[in-house]
Amino acid sequence: MIRFILWRLLQAIPVIFIVITATFFLVRSAPGGPFDSEKAVLPEVKRALEAQYKLDLPLHEQYVAYLTDLSQGDLGPSFKYPGRSVNEILGSGLPVTAELGLYALSFALFIGVLAGVFAALKPNTRQDYIPMGLAMIGICMPSFLLGPLLVLVFGIYLDWLPIAGWGDLPGDKILPSITLGSAYAAYIARLSRAGMLEILSQDYIRTARAKGLPEWQVVTQHALRGGLIPVIAFLGPAFAGLLAGSFVVETIFQIPGLGRFYVQAAFNRDYTMILGTTVFLSTLIVFFNLISDVIAAWLNPRLRAQFKGGA
Amino acid sequence: MSTDQMAHLTDAEDGASLWHDAWLRLRKNRAAVTGGAILLVMVVLAILTPWIAPYGYEAQNLDLGATPPSAAHWLGTDIFGRDLLTQILYGGRISLAVGFIATAVALVIGVTWGAIAGYVGGRVDSVMMRFVDILYALPFMIFIILLMVVFGRNILLLFLAIGAVEWLTMARIMRTQVQSLRQQEFVEAAVSLGLSPFAIIFKHIIPNALGPIIVYTTLTIPSVMLLEAFLSFLGLGIQPPQTSWGLLISYGAETMEEYPWLLIFPGMALTVTLFSLNFLGDGLRDALDVRGSKD
Numbered sequence: 001m002i003r004f005i006l007w008r009l010l011q012a013i014p015v016i017f018i019v020i021t022a023t024f025f026l027v028r029s030a031p032g033g034p035f036d037s038e039k040a041v042l043p044e045v046k047r048a049l050e051a052q053y054k055l056d057l058p059l060h061e062q063y064v065a066y067l068t069d070l071s072q073g074d075l076g077p078s079f080k081y082p083g084r085s086v087n088e089i090l091g092s093g094l095p096v097t098a099e100l101g102l103y104a105l106s107f108a109l110f111i112g113v114l115a116g117v118f119a120a121l122k123p124n125t126r127q128d129y130i131p132m133g134l135a136m137i138g139i140c141m142p143s144f145l146l147g148p149l150l151v152l153v154f155g156i157y158l159d160w161l162p163i164a165g166w167g168d169l170p171g172d173k174i175l176p177s178i179t180l181g182s183a184y185a186a187y188i189a190r191l192s193r194a195g196m197l198e199i200l201s202q203d204y205i206r207t208a209r210a211k212g213l214p215e216w217q218v219v220t221q222h223a224l225r226g227g228l229i230p231v232i233a234f235l236g237p238a239f240a241g242l243l244a245g246s247f248v249v250e251t252i253f254q255i256p257g258l259g260r261f262y263v264q265a266a267f268n269r270d271y272t273m274i275l276g277t278t279v280f281l282s283t284l285i286v287f288f289n290l291i292s293d294v295i296a297a298w299l300n301p302r303l304r305a306q307f308k309g310g311a
Numbered sequence: 312m313s314t315d316q317m318a319h320l321t322d323a324e325d326g327a328s329l330w331h332d333a334w335l336r337l338r339k340n341r342a343a344v345t346g347g348a349i350l351l352v353m354v355v356l357a358i359l360t361p362w363i364a365p366y367g368y369e370a371q372n373l374d375l376g377a378t379p380p381s382a383a384h385w386l387g388t389d390i391f392g393r394d395l396l397t398q399i400l401y402g403g404r405i406s407l408a409v410g411f412i413a414t415a416v417a418l419v420i421g422v423t424w425g426a427i428a429g430y431v432g433g434r435v436d437s438v439m440m441r442f443v444d445i446l447y448a449l450p451f452m453i454f455i456i457l458l459m460v461v462f463g464r465n466i467l468l469l470f471l472a473i474g475a476v477e478w479l480t481m482a483r484i485m486r487t488q489v490q491s492l493r494q495q496e497f498v499e500a501a502v503s504l505g506l507s508p509f510a511i512i513f514k515h516i517i518p519n520a521l522g523p524i525i526v527y528t529t530l531t532i533p534s535v536m537l538l539e540a541f542l543s544f545l546g547l548g549i550q551p552p553q554t555s556w557g558l559l560i561s562y563g564a565e566t567m568e569e570y571p572w573l574l575i576f577p578g579m580a581l582t583v584t585l586f587s588l589n590f591l592g593d594g595l596r597d598a599l600d601v602r603g604s605k606d
Contacts, residue, residue: 011444014445015445018445022454023457026457026458026461027457027461029461030460030461030462136586136589136590137586139589140533140582140585140586140589141582142537142540142541142581142585144540144541144544144557144560144561144564145560145574145578145581145582147564148560148563148564148567148574149574149575149578151567152567152568152571152574156567156568240452241452243452243453244452244453244541247452247456247545248544248545251545252564262453262456263456263545263547266456266457266459266460266547267546269460274457274460278453278454278457281453282453
């Protein structure tokens with residue numbers, strides 16, 4: 001197991017390094033400097049600004065300086081908000097996005113696993129078709145359409161829930177979490193249905209049934225553990241998707257999280273902010289992929305044995 | 312894998328029967344046939360748009376403003392008095408074009424990459440596939456946004472950027488196919504006849520791996536269209552004066568309180584198309600028996 005974790009960690013390091021390097025040079029090669037928009041900047045002022053942001057150095061020295069700062073956890077100052085560092089901005093957005101992601105994922109897991117297991121218990125009946133049909137809708141209904149539609153129905157026509165904000169009004173966290181989570185609920189439902197169908201046909205399930213265990217115990221104590229491996233393996237990639245989804249959901253619901261900051265930075269051409277956010281989010285994504293791989297491996301006895309045997 | 316090989320063997324024996332079988336099976340799948348039919352209509356409408364659109368693309372009527380659906384404007388008009396049906400038709404042209412062209416880019420890169428890696432094997436294979444593994448771990452949504460910011464919001468770049476993301480899975484699928492195919496007698500025969508690897512890959516291997524390629528292509532198109540709509544919704548994809556379904560949905564969402572039809576109709580166009588493509592893809596997967604579960 002430790003070998004497996006170390007092996008995956010070793011794979012993650014070059015990925016993060018490539019992300020940092022590629023992002024750095026991409027952003028630096030962008031046409032137009034960050035201070036070009038302020039028309040009346042005196043040449044001396046511009047030079048001073050460039051010196052402050054180390055833009056006067058040759059590119060490779062800027063790169064080394066950036067890596068040095070980064071290794072100390074410093075993502076540099078923001079171009080557009082001169083008083084604030086990228087670290088501060090990320091720090092204020094991260095808890096909001098993390099909370100949103102947590103609610104969305106909990107919603108997705110609860111609804112998805114429930115629907116998937118339910119469908120797998122009676123395959124090719126109405127109990128299977130209805131949740132799976134809904135799952136298909138969930139997959140084909142993008143968040144940027146579902147969000148406005150939910151706002152229209154529950155926020156405006158029925159007037160049950162607030163239409164924007166985060167933590168300002170009671171219940172304003174419900175619609176964003178559902179909007180972000182529903183596509184994942186749909187994927188998880190399909191995955192857990194397929195996983196459960198495969199496990200429920202195994203011999204050890206037949207043994208458990210033959211022992212006279214009630215069906216719900218067969219499902220919860222014997223089948224779920226194996227049947228949900230695909231779901232857990234999916235959670236790593238889903239995390240990247242949730243972050244991307246938060247770009248849209250935070251924009252729709254005006255939530256001050258990482259996603260909205262990233263989109264704003266992209267519009268403002270706030271280069272250090274884009275660079276910092278990309279590096280930060282990428283590291284997070286790689287890290288979560290790693291965790292989900294490790295958990296999936298731990299749950300899968302075959303893979304566990306393979307690495308114990310010293311593969 | 313063995314049933315897969317069996318399928319290819321029978322294929323070699325009685326000609327086109329695999330495709331004939333698949334067609335018969337596909338025809339029985341009502342969801343897939345409906346999906347295919349809707350898709351066909353969408354594509355024909357998109358191609359014929361300049362001739363059949365009820366109004367000109369740039370025709371405005373500021374006095375009219377936003378009106379709900381009526382006899383003159385079947386899907387209503389937007390705040391500039393532009394006909395929504397016309398906008399959706401023109402937007403569909405772009406959305407579908409992005410879907411098909413970016414998928415084609417992914418197809419060409421992925422199939423070539425996977426075929427070479429799988430056919431050559433050995434160290435070349437492991438280097439090429441390690442490269443794919445590393446790219447897989449990159450957060451691509453963020454990278455596409457970055458590319459659009461750095462190089463400007465250009466539709467050609469959008470095709471390339473999306474295509475460059477989506478080829479990875481294609482390469483993996485292709486490699487697995489090639490690895491199982493290259494062991495077969497007809498490939499050995501082709502080698503002993505002195506055909507170049509290039510000719511073997513393109514004449515013998517790719518045609519025999521078409522099933523999985525077709526299925527995966529059909530399922531890639533909707534995810535590409537979704538990506539385009541996502542970027543356009545954020546304002547980082549298609550730029551005015553061009554339009555796409557994602558952009559129309561984004562405009563519609565801004566004014567949905569007063570003019571809900573501006574959100575609902577473009578949303579329906581996108582959702583129905585994605586639905587059709589997914590059903591068709593699932594149907595093709597079952598019909599072409601891609602997972603090799605023939606029982």
